[in-house]
Amino acid sequence: xxxxxxxxxxxxxxxxxxxxxxxxxxxxxxxxxxxxxxxxxxxxxxxxxxxxxxxxxxxx
Amino acid sequence: xxxxxxxxxxxxxxxxxxxxxxxxxxxxxxxxxxxxxxxxxxxxxxxxxxxxxxxxxxxxxxxxxxxxxxxxxxxxxxxxxxxxxxxxxxxxxxxxxxxxxxxxxxxxxxxxxxxxxxxxxxxxxxxxxxxxxxxxxxxxxxxxxxxxxxxxxxxxxxxxxxxxxxxxxxxxxxxxxxxxxxxxxxxxxxxxxxxxxxxxxxxxxxxxxxxxxxxxxxxxxxxxxxxxxxxxxx
Numbered sequence: 001x002x003x004x005x006x007x008x009x010x011x012x013x014x015x016x017x018x019x020x021x022x023x024x025x026x027x028x029x030x031x032x033x034x035x036x037x038x039x040x041x042x043x044x045x046x047x048x049x050x051x052x053x054x055x056x057x058x059x060x
Numbered sequence: 061x062x063x064x065x066x067x068x069x070x071x072x073x074x075x076x077x078x079x080x081x082x083x084x085x086x087x088x089x090x091x092x093x094x095x096x097x098x099x100x101x102x103x104x105x106x107x108x109x110x111x112x113x114x115x116x117x118x119x120x121x122x123x124x125x126x127x128x129x130x131x132x133x134x135x136x137x138x139x140x141x142x143x144x145x146x147x148x149x150x151x152x153x154x155x156x157x158x159x160x161x162x163x164x165x166x167x168x169x170x171x172x173x174x175x176x177x178x179x180x181x182x183x184x185x186x187x188x189x190x191x192x193x194x195x196x197x198x199x200x201x202x203x204x205x206x207x208x209x210x211x212x213x214x215x216x217x218x219x220x221x222x223x224x225x226x227x228x229x230x231x232x233x234x235x236x237x238x239x240x241x242x243x244x245x246x247x248x249x250x251x252x253x254x255x256x257x258x259x260x261x262x263x264x265x266x267x268x269x270x271x272x273x274x275x276x277x278x279x280x281x282x283x284x285x286x287x288x289x290x291x292x293x294x
Contacts, residue, residue: 009089012100018104019104022104022108022157022158022162026111029153029154034267037267041274041277044277045277045291047278047281048281048289
């Protein structure tokens with residue numbers, strides 16, 4: 001399937017809004033999931049570090 | 061032991077997911093032919109089918125780990141179930157979303173109370189219910205048990221979704237790809253779709269391993285071994 005021009009590619013035979021609406025939302029949702037997870041990881045790590053410091057102070 | 065191993069595996073699966081997606085999209089958009097009836101619109105299939113397969117498959121895997129967690133009182137198994145749910149819910153949403161965007165031009169409607177669509181919507185509620193239930197119960201161990209019971213009860217919905225197109229005369233297309241007979245699809249369309257399905261598998265493994273590591277960090281703080289982790293010491 002060879003597209004003659006980028007415009008034709010994005011038009012997607014008249015179904016552009018549906019095709020790119022699907023792929024666009026999928027890209028946004030996947031990136032959101034990944035970013036949220038990275039935030040969650042940073043939060044979890046900092047919490048572990050705080051616990052570690054607390055325990056060290058208690059043991060001193 | 062599991063924590064560092066999972067950490068090493070994540071990049072590999074993430075890279076595999078990215079590469080398979082690029083190849084799959086290339087095949088889907090630049091090699092697969094135009095469809096006789098649907099023209100270019102059918103290309104949504106390269107997203108709709110993989111995410112729909114994943115929405116069902118992840119639920120089965122989630123129910124499996126939930127059962128293991130329940131039966132053997134195994135914390136890691138229960139954590140795996142909790143880690144799978146958000147990604148399963150996300151794929152179910154994408155399945156409904158891409159289905160609606162495909163249905164609008166082809167059927168003339170975003171939504172119809174069709175057996176397949178309705179049971180997929182129920183699947184979305186099951187995922188959300190699982191996550192809500194788990195966050196509602198404050199004590200992690202009881203939350204796992206409660207979630208496991210819900211997950212196992214919900215498993216009956218998966219065959220309903222899968223066979224809905226055969227049991228009831230649904231507006232939704234019947235299975236063009238099934239384990240029994242040869243697929244009734246153009247080869248390149250099929251290859252593109254399978255590549256994207258494989259990419260969604262790799263993505264799922266990577267993201268779920270990442271999430272289960274987060275859950276471990278959140279839940280195992282009493283255990284001493286977390287302190288030796290290099291990322292904690294930095």
